[in-house]
Amino acid sequence: MRPFSFQKPGSVEEAVAVVEPMGVAGQGGAFHAGGTTVIDLMKLHVLQPPSLTDLGGVLERGIEEGEDGTLRVGAGTTMAEAAEHPAFLRAPVLSEALWKAASAQLRNVATLGGNLLQRTRCPYFRDNVSACNKREPGSGCAAKDGINRLLAVLGTSESCIANYPGDWANALILFDAVLETRSGGGGREIAFGDLHVPPGEDPARETILGDDELITAIRLSVPEWASRSVYTKVRDRDSYAFALTSAAVALDLDGDTVREARLAIGGAATVPWRAREVEDWLAGRELTEDVAVEAGRRAFAGARGWGENDFKIPLGRDTVARGLMEAKAMTPRNSGDSQ
Amino acid sequence: MTGRIGAAVSRIDARKKVMGEARYAADFAVPNPLYAHLVTSTIGRGAITGIDESEARTVPGLREIFSHANPLGLEPDGMFSTGGHAQQGWEPFAGPDVRFYGETVAMVVADDILAAREAAKRLRVAYSAEAPAAVFGAEGLEPEELPDMALSSGDLDAAMEAAAERVEVEYDTAANTHNAMELFATTAVWSGKDLTLYVPSQWVEGFRAGVASELGIAPERVRIVSPYVGGGFGGKGSLYTFTPMVAAAARRLNRPVKLYVTREQGFTTASYRAETQQSVRLGARADGRFTGFEHKGRELSSRPDTYVVNGADKTARMYHADAVRTGVTCVHADRQTPGFMRAPAETPYYFALESAVDELARRLEMDPVELRRRNDIDAEPVNGVPYTSRSLMECYDMAGEAFGWRDYDPAVGSMRDGDWLVGWGCATAAYPTQMAPCAVRVHFDRTGRARVMVASHDLGTGAYTVIAQAAAEGLGLEVDRVEVELGDSRLPPGTIAGGSISTASNVSVIQIACERIMQRLGTTPERIDVAAVFDAFGQGAIEEYAEWAPRGSRPNARGGLYGAEVGIVGGPEEEYTAFAFGAEYAEVRINRWTREIRVPRLYGAFAAGRIMNEKTATSQYLGGMIWGLGHALQEKTEIDPRTGAVMNDNISEYIVPVNADVMDVRAMMVPEEDTLVNPAGIKGIGEIGIVGTAAAIANAVHHATGIRVRHVPIRVEDLIGTG
Numbered sequence A: 001m002r003p004f005s006f007q008k009p010g011s012v013e014e015a016v017a018v019v020e021p022m023g024v025a026g027q028g029g030a031f032h033a034g035g036t037t038v039i040d041l042m043k044l045h046v047l048q049p050p051s052l053t054d055l056g057g058v059l060e061r062g063i064e065e066g067e068d069g070t071l072r073v074g075a076g077t078t079m080a081e082a083a084e085h086p087a088f089l090r091a092p093v094l095s096e097a098l099w100k101a102a103s104a105q106l107r108n109v110a111t112l113g114g115n116l117l118q119r120t121r122c123p124y125f126r127d128n129v130s131a132c133n134k135r136e137p138g139s140g141c142a143a144k145d146g147i148n149r150l151l152a153v154l155g156t157s158e159s160c161i162a163n164y165p166g167d168w169a170n171a172l173i174l175f176d177a178v179l180e181t182r183s184g185g186g187g188r189e190i191a192f193g194d195l196h197v198p199p200g201e202d203p204a205r206e207t208i209l210g211d212d213e214l215i216t217a218i219r220l221s222v223p224e225w226a227s228r229s230v231y232t233k234v235r236d237r238d239s240y241a242f243a244l245t246s247a248a249v250a251l252d253l254d255g256d257t258v259r260e261a262r263l264a265i266g267g268a269a270t271v272p273w274r275a276r277e278v279e280d281w282l283a284g285r286e287l288t289e290d291v292a293v294e295a296g297r298r299a300f301a302g303a304r305g306w307g308e309n310d311f312k313i314p315l316g317r318d319t320v321a322r323g324l325m326e327a328k329a330m331t332p333r334n335s336g337d338s339q
Numbered sequence B: 001m002t003g004r005i006g007a008a009v010s011r012i013d014a015r016k017k018v019m020g021e022a023r024y025a026a027d028f029a030v031p032n033p034l035y036a037h038l039v040t041s042t043i044g045r046g047a048i049t050g051i052d053e054s055e056a057r058t059v060p061g062l063r064e065i066f067s068h069a070n071p072l073g074l075e076p077d078g079m080f081s082t083g084g085h086a087q088q089g090w091e092p093f094a095g096p097d098v099r100f101y102g103e104t105v106a107m108v109v110a111d112d113i114l115a116a117r118e119a120a121k122r123l124r125v126a127y128s129a130e131a132p133a134a135v136f137g138a139e140g141l142e143p144e145e146l147p148d149m150a151l152s153s154g155d156l157d158a159a160m161e162a163a164a165e166r167v168e169v170e171y172d173t174a175a176n177t178h179n180a181m182e183l184f185a186t187t188a189v190w191s192g193k194d195l196t197l198y199v200p201s202q203w204v205e206g207f208r209a210g211v212a213s214e215l216g217i218a219p220e221r222v223r224i225v226s227p228y229v230g231g232g233f234g235g236k237g238s239l240y241t242f243t244p245m246v247a248a249a250a251r252r253l254n255r256p257v258k259l260y261v262t263r264e265q266g267f268t269t270a271s272y273r274a275e276t277q278q279s280v281r282l283g284a285r286a287d288g289r290f291t292g293f294e295h296k297g298r299e300l301s302s303r304p305d306t307y308v309v310n311g312a313d314k315t316a317r318m319y320h321a322d323a324v325r326t327g328v329t330c331v332h333a334d335r336q337t338p339g340f341m342r343a344p345a346e347t348p349y350y351f352a353l354e355s356a357v358d359e360l361a362r363r364l365e366m367d368p369v370e371l372r373r374r375n376d377i378d379a380e381p382v383n384g385v386p387y388t389s390r391s392l393m394e395c396y397d398m399a400g401e402a403f404g405w406r407d408y409d410p411a412v413g414s415m416r417d418g419d420w421l422v423g424w425g426c427a428t429a430a431y432p433t434q435m436a437p438c439a440v441r442v443h444f445d446r447t448g449r450a451r452v453m454v455a456s457h458d459l460g461t462g463a464y465t466v467i468a469q470a471a472a473e474g475l476g477l478e479v480d481r482v483e484v485e486l487g488d489s490r491l492p493p494g495t496i497a498g499g500s501i502s503t504a505s506n507v508s509v510i511q512i513a514c515e516r517i518m519q520r521l522g523t524t525p526e527r528i529d530v531a532a533v534f535d536a537f538g539q540g541a542i543e544e545y546a547e548w549a550p551r552g553s554r555p556n557a558r559g560g561l562y563g564a565e566v567g568i569v570g571g572p573e574e575e576y577t578a579f580a581f582g583a584e585y586a587e588v589r590i591n592r593w594t595r596e597i598r599v600p601r602l603y604g605a606f607a608a609g610r611i612m613n614e615k616t617a618t619s620q621y622l623g624g625m626i627w628g629l630g631h632a633l634q635e636k637t638e639i640d641p642r643t644g645a646v647m648n649d650n651i652s653e654y655i656v657p658v659n660a661d662v663m664d665v666r667a668m669m670v671p672e673e674d675t676l677v678n679p680a681g682i683k684g685i686g687e688i689g690i691v692g693t694a695a696a697i698a699n700a701v702h703h704a705t706g707i708r709v710r711h712v713p714i715r716v717e718d719l720i721g722t723g
């Protein structure tokens, strides 16, 4: 690990004032929340920030519930705290996507802000040697013809096929979330769905955040019917593994008929991936097994495999179908099928 | 009396481990050390064209950079299987050649660990790279057939011809990497001409001899200290190049030197289980009796070293067959030399054998247990040598009863439970019973305390406890009156902790020492009145040094003890065939949508002669079965064929079972008395647990889905998109 300075600001204002411009290719400054992504990548020399700006004690922590199903979540809330929070338990997808992620030890320190910004596990990004457009713009992409079993089939480009590995973002994206941010230039709000950008030509740029921009809180609005929601996560072992594919599903049902469906796909896409066209297609349909299978097919209609990860296309389809059927089979807490 | 042989004694070192008092090799603090860090190659084949040290030398605290340009002057000691003690047959700094991705190309030494790592990162190594042939299927592999290892008896082609049903199939197993919790490490301290090395070791005697020969000094000058090992499983059984390198660096720099090998580097600088490709031909008459069995393996190794595990030498002894033929080919590739890993030969080769038996049972429409029963034997089929004992079918009966096998419905997919496809499978486990010469010193005094000293090892197996039990039994003491010293090459020479030989060998020699003490004191363990016998003896303490060599050892094998000779005998021998046996049953549940495989139940019954300690034995079996589960469904070292690089060199992406994967796993013990195998009647138990698991699971997957997966690991993609 390169020597670096560790700054301990006393407030959000100070944090954004002292953070060194973050840049995109790993040489700039960085925030340090739980540290489970940033320190990991520093040890691998993938990130070499001259300074870390610690967010401990600076960020808002905890979840406030508004009257109308809105939630305001401090970006410094740990994954563990959030997973157990009653507000998240009422929309199980929000809780499940957290407790099915990482391990208890990691969840105890990792924050929700950091969680949303976790980096890909692409092995060529992490090895600090191979050609990788994300780590070293213009160097190429070693993963395309390589060991890419874990990487993306949706949203890829010729420049990069890295998957967004996180789980919780796929649940969050169902609920029209808004990020409150702060930077030297003041505050702004970002629709969560706009935060991550697909790789396109420039995979080094992963989000629209500015060079000194800090996420302070996350607002979301959780309808009561989201008590019928699941996070179906398929992985190589039953705990402590990233998703091969996952489906975040929330269903508003009228009997067996879909009033509203929300669907996002994890593990298999370059960014948190909301499948709005599939949601629209599902609306008004009776949710049978055939319909669930067709929804899966549609969700992966534009997918492209890269060899080792070809299986993620059929697997992803089946994950969506399974998620939909599991959500349907749920007995929601607050009898979500309001008539 | 409590705690004697057989009792379920808790580990006597448990408290020390829980309290953090048990010191592992890297825990030993030495005065004023320097820190070393390895630099490994980033090409898979080729040569170093230059090393630019300028940037590395700017790191404050840097002391020295060793590489082929500044070599350490080590002489290769030779690979274990060629009579040496090392895992690989060459020294990394011998020249500019790079033989595989991740090979050690330099070692940086600095005042502290961070400086060493930083300087290592700043070292610029330039290469001329060639395309490596690192995996099966690559161009440029060099196959070397090893006819001396092949077995043949009877007319195989005629036997296959005579079969009513036959399977002729290929099985593949993936490369696996150790990933013990304890990382590899070495600390070297010189005191004048004497060298002490703290290094995790399953063979302190061998490490001493190997280091001495590499450094060109007398073995007496070297002491290896390794009292506790945080996971061995063969990974710490032979000497790695970095250990003598650290010793030589310490000599050169005149300071103690400490090296930690990182998790990533552990994937390429140490041993691993290589991939295999196997072909099996197995034929049976309509009544199930096997006519012919042919088993051939191809195994990857490094370019210079011929290392194979040749498991067909074992599978050929399992069942009746009119004719048998085996063969093995070492396929030289641009890879590190592989090495021991728990049941090195048996794990891959029994996956193939026991899958093939299951496939044949399907063809014969015969219960797979019944098929094995019809081919149960008293003497192995190659040379007709009798087993010392064999309780295979008793194992099937005991575990099958507990598992509920009588309800097995062979129809594929017959056991579906809602969204879950359920399948059952079973397989045989076997492991040769091996032993080796060893010595021991037993000290016993009038206060009723005994001390047992042997350069043996506790890898977490419970060796401290079992040795104390053996001495307690032999001296008529409570187990807590016995102290045990292990893991130090200054102690009387013990065996390598490999091949499941330790307990049988240690207990055999301890029995001799204790019997002699009882004789000299004129008493027996049953009658002993400690104070009275010592008063009559006229001395407050007594000590006995004993040696033992198993039947079948070479003449004067005991002398070999003082030259770090391995001396392992057992398994298929001239007079007897000695194996432990087991039967494993697996239940799998496979989600009908997404096809993840879960293993709700894994039951094994094992017969391994006398069991020294039910508790530690159970742990060994369970640990083996759980590793087998990982081997079957998860573990795979992912190698990029273009470079030879390991792409999952961390324990996040190198998947092993976690608690959630381990559900109802049970180990049962079939009582077995074997008076032939060794004086103690003990067969090894450390490795057999893993042996049948992968096939049992694969067979269950087939039962659940109708899909026969002929490789491990079996992962989601093997079952997806297939209906």
Ligand SMILES: Cc1cc2nc3c(=O)[nH]c(=O)nc-3n(C[C@H](O)[C@H](O)[C@H](O)COP(=O)(O)OP(=O)(O)OC[C@H]3O[C@@H](n4cnc5c(N)ncnc54)[C@H](O)[C@@H]3O)c2cc1C
Residues within 6 Å of the ligand: A030, A031, A032, A033, A034, A035, A036, A037, A038, A039, A040, A055, A059, A075, A076, A079, A100, A101, A102, A103, A106, A109, A110, A111, A112, A113, A114, A115, A116, A117, A118, A165, A166, A167, A168, A213, A214, A215, A216, A240, A241, A242, A243, B652
């Ligand atoms: C072994 C392992 C397994 C894992 N498994 C999973 C899994 O299965 N599923 C899953 O979803 N995740 C998994 N993770 C990822 C883990 O959830 C993330 O590392 C964690 O959530 C990151 O949070 P943190 O607070 O530690 O972030 P940090 O490491 O502190 O920060 C991460 C990045 O975000 C930036 N940052 C942090 N907070 C803010 C903020 N408020 N505003 C702006 N920028 C900020 C930092 O500058 C940094 O670049 C795993 C991680 C590991 C190491």
Ligand code: SF4
Residues within 6 Å of the ligand: A120, A122, A123, A124, A125, A131, A132, A133, A134, A135, A140, A141, A142, A143, A144, A151, A159, A160, A161, A162, A203
């Ligand atoms: S997929 Fe993306 S992150 Fe991976 S090597 Fe290619 S460019 Fe780099």
